[in-house]
Amino acid sequence: MLSVADARTKILSAMKPTGHETIALATAHGRVLAVPVTARLTQPPADISAMDGYAVRAADAHEKAVLKLIGSAPAGHPFTGQISAGEAVRLFTGSVMPSGADSVIIQENVTASGADIHINEAAAAGKNIRPAGQDFKVGDILVPAGKMLNARDIGLAAAGNHPWVTVHRRPKIAILSTGDEISLPGEAISDGGIVSSNAHMLAAFVSACGSEPIVLPIAVDDLTAIAGGAEAARGADLLITTGGASVGDHDLVQPALQARGLILDFWKIAMRPGKPLMFGNMDGMPVLGLPGNPVSAYVCALLFISPAVAVLSGLQAEPPMLETARLGATMPANDIREDYVRANLQRDGYEWVATPFGKQDSGMLRTLANAAALIKRQPYDPAKNAGDIVEIVRLGAVGL
Amino acid sequence: MLSVADARTKILSAMKPTGHETIALATAHGRVLAVPVTARLTQPPADISAMDGYAVRAADAHEKAVLKLIGSAPAGHPFTGQISAGEAVRLFTGSVMPSGADSVIIQENVTASGADIHINEAAAAGKNIRPAGQDFKVGDILVPAGKMLNARDIGLAAAGNHPWVTVHRRPKIAILSTGDEISLPGEAISDGGIVSSNAHMLAAFVSACGSEPIVLPIAVDDLTAIAGGAEAARGADLLITTGGASVGDHDLVQPALQARGLILDFWKIAMRPGKPLMFGNMDGMPVLGLPGNPVSAYVCALLFISPAVAVLSGLQAEPPMLETARLGATMPANDIREDYVRANLQRDGYEWVATPFGKQDSGMLRTLANAAALIKRQPYDPAKNAGDIVEIVRLGAVGL
Numbered sequence: 001m002l003s004v005a006d007a008r009t010k011i012l013s014a015m016k017p018t019g020h021e022t023i024a025l026a027t028a029h030g031r032v033l034a035v036p037v038t039a040r041l042t043q044p045p046a047d048i049s050a051m052d053g054y055a056v057r058a059a060d061a062h063e064k065a066v067l068k069l070i071g072s073a074p075a076g077h078p079f080t081g082q083i084s085a086g087e088a089v090r091l092f093t094g095s096v097m098p099s100g101a102d103s104v105i106i107q108e109n110v111t112a113s114g115a116d117i118h119i120n121e122a123a124a125a126g127k128n129i130r131p132a133g134q135d136f137k138v139g140d141i142l143v144p145a146g147k148m149l150n151a152r153d154i155g156l157a158a159a160g161n162h163p164w165v166t167v168h169r170r171p172k173i174a175i176l177s178t179g180d181e182i183s184l185p186g187e188a189i190s191d192g193g194i195v196s197s198n199a200h201m202l203a204a205f206v207s208a209c210g211s212e213p214i215v216l217p218i219a220v221d222d223l224t225a226i227a228g229g230a231e232a233a234r235g236a237d238l239l240i241t242t243g244g245a246s247v248g249d250h251d252l253v254q255p256a257l258q259a260r261g262l263i264l265d266f267w268k269i270a271m272r273p274g275k276p277l278m279f280g281n282m283d284g285m286p287v288l289g290l291p292g293n294p295v296s297a298y299v300c301a302l303l304f305i306s307p308a309v310a311v312l313s314g315l316q317a318e319p320p321m322l323e324t325a326r327l328g329a330t331m332p333a334n335d336i337r338e339d340y341v342r343a344n345l346q347r348d349g350y351e352w353v354a355t356p357f358g359k360q361d362s363g364m365l366r367t368l369a370n371a372a373a374l375i376k377r378q379p380y381d382p383a384k385n386a387g388d389i390v391e392i393v394r395l396g397a398v399g400l
Numbered sequence: 401m402l403s404v405a406d407a408r409t410k411i412l413s414a415m416k417p418t419g420h421e422t423i424a425l426a427t428a429h430g431r432v433l434a435v436p437v438t439a440r441l442t443q444p445p446a447d448i449s450a451m452d453g454y455a456v457r458a459a460d461a462h463e464k465a466v467l468k469l470i471g472s473a474p475a476g477h478p479f480t481g482q483i484s485a486g487e488a489v490r491l492f493t494g495s496v497m498p499s500g501a502d503s504v505i506i507q508e509n510v511t512a513s514g515a516d517i518h519i520n521e522a523a524a525a526g527k528n529i530r531p532a533g534q535d536f537k538v539g540d541i542l543v544p545a546g547k548m549l550n551a552r553d554i555g556l557a558a559a560g561n562h563p564w565v566t567v568h569r570r571p572k573i574a575i576l577s578t579g580d581e582i583s584l585p586g587e588a589i590s591d592g593g594i595v596s597s598n599a600h601m602l603a604a605f606v607s608a609c610g611s612e613p614i615v616l617p618i619a620v621d622d623l624t625a626i627a628g629g630a631e632a633a634r635g636a637d638l639l640i641t642t643g644g645a646s647v648g649d650h651d652l653v654q655p656a657l658q659a660r661g662l663i664l665d666f667w668k669i670a671m672r673p674g675k676p677l678m679f680g681n682m683d684g685m686p687v688l689g690l691p692g693n694p695v696s697a698y699v700c701a702l703l704f705i706s707p708a709v710a711v712l713s714g715l716q717a718e719p720p721m722l723e724t725a726r727l728g729a730t731m732p733a734n735d736i737r738e739d740y741v742r743a744n745l746q747r748d749g750y751e752w753v754a755t756p757f758g759k760q761d762s763g764m765l766r767t768l769a770n771a772a773a774l775i776k777r778q779p780y781d782p783a784k785n786a787g788d789i790v791e792i793v794r795l796g797a798v799g800l
Contacts, residue, residue, distance in 0.1 A: 025585060025600060026600055026603060026615070028604075029603075029604035029607055029608060030608075041589070041595070043594060043765075044594065044763070045589075045592065045593075045594065046592060048592075050761070050763065052646055052647065052648040072649075074580060074621065074648075074649075074650045075579060075580060075581040075592075075621075075650070076579065076580030076581030076582075076590055076592060076593050076621075077580060077592070078591055078592040092646075092648040092649070092650050092651075093646060093648070093692070093693075094579070094581055094594075094692070095592075096591075096592035107647075107648075130761065130763050134761065134763065134764060135763060135764045135765055135766050136766050140766075142766065142769070143769065149604075150604070150608070150795075150799075150800065151601050151602070151604035151605035151608060151698070151701075151800055152601065152698060152765070152768050152769040152771075152795075153769050154600050154601055154603075154604040155597035155598065155600065155601025155604075155694055155698070155765055155768075155769070156597065156765050156766060156768075156769040157585075158584075158585045158595055158596060158597045158599070158600045158601065159594070159595050159596075159597035159694070159765055160585075160595070161585050161586065161589075161595045162585055162586075163584070163585040163586035164586075179475060179476065179494070180474060180475060180476030180477060181475040181476030181494055182476075184558075184563070185425060185557075185558045185560075185561050185562055185563040186561065186562075186563035186564075189441070189445075189561075190476055191478055192445065192446060192448075192475075192476060192477070192478040192495075192496035193445075193476050194443060194444065194445065194494075194559070195441070195558055195559050195560070195561045196558060196559075197555035197556065197558045197559035198555065199558070200425060200426055200554050200555065200558045201551050201552065201554050201555025201558065202551070203426060203429075203554075204428075204429035204549075204550070204551035204554040204555075205551035207429055208429060208430075208550070208551060215426070221474065221475075221476075246452055246492075246493060247452065248452040248474075248492040248493070248507075249474075249492070250474045250475070250492050251492075292493070292494070293493075294555055294559070298551070298552060298555070301551075322750075323750065324750045350722075350723065350724045359534075361450070361530065361534065363444070363450065363530050363534065363535060364534060364535045365443075365535055365552070365555055365556050365559055366535050366536050366540075366542065366556060368552050368555075368556075369542070369543065369552040369553050369555070369556040371552075395550075395552075397797055399550075399799060400550065400551055
């Protein structure tokens with residue numbers, strides 16, 4: 001069976017970043033920059049005051065000197081004259097330095113008296129001045145292509161005078177849930193049937209990854225219905241199916257899609273939960289077939305869909321970051337499959353303590369929703385005791 | 401001067417969670433649940449098969465037994481008859497257990513031959529069955545009020561048969577940037593003027609916290625203009641101002657708002673950057689006045705606006721989680737103010753190494769955008785050497 005790492009490599013190598021679109025900066029939070037943002041101006045545009053105070057010539061402004069106040073220059077209203085010997089200009093944070101001045105003396109160090117200011121503490125040349133271009137210079141790259149824009153990047157792009165940015169189009173991810181037994185919430189439930197959790201869980205998941213979900217109507221266990229659902233996904237950047245992934249007579253996803261041109265890349269990986277993962281390509285559209293059990297579907301999403309959406313979005317693909325925790329209970333030796341075990345977490349100082357839930361059945365979605373972490377276990381990982389260090393994926397940290 | 405912790409306590413105690421609204425589950429990702437989601441059904445609804453195989457009576461299905469196949473029951477199509485001695489029914493993952501059966505024997509342990517199945521490995525009572533209610537029972541609380549709904553919660557609410565959920569209304573956060581010197585990106589820039597980074601940085605920031613930003617037109621440094629901007633914010637759950645927060649003649653936010661009824665709670669805190677933080681209340685609307693320097697504005701947002709939005713949203717307020725890192729360079733002793741120092745991070749095994757940037761001027765937005773962490777320093781923290789442990793806020797982890 002294929003390892004998790006090899007499966008991920010195969011999946012990611014099939015993903016191509018989406019094309020570009022130009023959007024308003026105010027809507028660009030969380031989008032992935034496709035073209036670098038370069039500074040259209042120099043910031044600050046001139047030497048400016050870093051404090052409220054007085055522009056002076058340091059040579060004049062020794063302790064006990066008295067200078068003549070010749071003007072005031074609030075931020076946005078530069079002084080147009082020239083400071084000569086013995087003169088000062090009132091400034092505020094952000095004010096442009098007047099010509100001739102080489103220091104700002106802060107207002108706390110001055111006593112103002114009519115048109116005079118009395119210096120109580122000597123000025124120093126260059127003090128309290130932000131030099132032109134201290135933050136950036138015109139032409140500097142402010143935000144590189146391939147970065148997901150956070151609030152700070154948005155602020156920086158604004159400061160660089162960009163009302164628009166060019167980003168990758170949000171990937172469209174089509175989601176096809178299959179099964180005679182499933183309904184959507186609020187719809188009629190057949191005898192012995194259940195409500196589908198996967199469709200909207202995965203839609204929320206791929207939204208959180210920055211893509212646009214397309215929830216296709218549920219397909220019953222029928223070759224034509226499944227093939228029809230997949231047809232409806234044409235144009236998506238990725239088709240995800242859930243259910244019908246095993247070897248039973250009613251596991252029809254593979255045959256239904258193969259009849260419409262699916263070329264299978266792999267099927268089944270050495271992982272628990274999520275063994276019957278399928279991957280292929282249907283007329284240029286990558287297709288990822290997840291098991292129907294919601295816990296399996298989620299773990300596959302975390303390990304494969306999240307980095308796949310990253311690549312589609314123009315980001316670097318990275319598997320979920322691993323942190324360490326101390327085990328809160330014993331764990332038996334692991335078998336051939338890489339295992340992801342639902343656990344709760346307690347914070348102990350700066351350490352995490354991870355305690356696996358007793359029952360790990362992949363049908364139990366509630367323990368997944370309650371889990372704060374997945375403990376990752378390598379194939380053949382030996383038995384572990386409470387207090388041993390393990391690797392975890394902290395679900396709060398990945399935000400999924 | 402007020403400590404950071406006391407300032408946060410004062411701010412948070414003035415925040416009240418927003419009212420409730422009912423929204424479609426498919427749009428509820430990232431929203432905060434106001435009313436618990438309780439299970440409207442039992443999951444699984446009946447004992448179901450956990451595998452593809454055959455429902456049998458364990459007492460009959462000993463090794464080498466031959467059982468008579470009397471039917472097939474795919475998931476969603478329960479067998480309506482009864483299994484008697486010597487009989488079996490074909491099942492699939494998710495199939496309801498037929499009456500009379502007490503075990504599922506997996507298909508790999510059986511040889512099927514016409515209407516007979518030959519048992520190759522004995523069945524065990526209860527094996528491969530998910531009992532009714534194993535995941536949850538009708539009436540169970542699936543997701544508690546006050547939880548921000550992630551993809552797993554959405555899946556669980558769906559499984560519990562909820563097409564709608566009742567959540568807190570997104571807080572409306574009005575943002576008023578002030579200053580004669582600032583313009584929006586792409587607009588005319590006055591002589592010595594700069595482009596406003598705060599308005600859209602903060603809008604993105606509060607969006608990322610789950611609230612709805614209202615970016616008010618920029619107000620010039622004029623009492624009437626600032627008061628008019630604040631009037632336009634009426635009905636918001638929080639008004640944030642930037643700039644005009646110091647003691648200069650052109651720092652007009654306090655007097656402008658006080659003329660319209662602002663009751664000041666505090667002004668100035670023992671923090672760097674962000675000392676001139678102001679907090680008050682204007683006719684029931686909390687008002688937080690941030691300094692105009694973008695780095696100061698951001699650090700104030702991280703420490704005060706993020707938890708404030710959490711409380712408004714119905715969440716527990718928590719300051720950003722602290723992690724530890726080893727210092728990559730020396731740091732001098734700190735003064736009276738709690739300090740937040742921009743730094744980059746490298747991963748060293750499971751540890752972070754944080755190296756502060758050399759220049760920490762609060763006008764330098766680019767170093768903020770490039771920072772991966774803020775090193776938190778307590779007041780009077782002594783000088784530190786490379787390799788010492790420090791507390792950090794990892795900006796990637798808080799997603800802001």
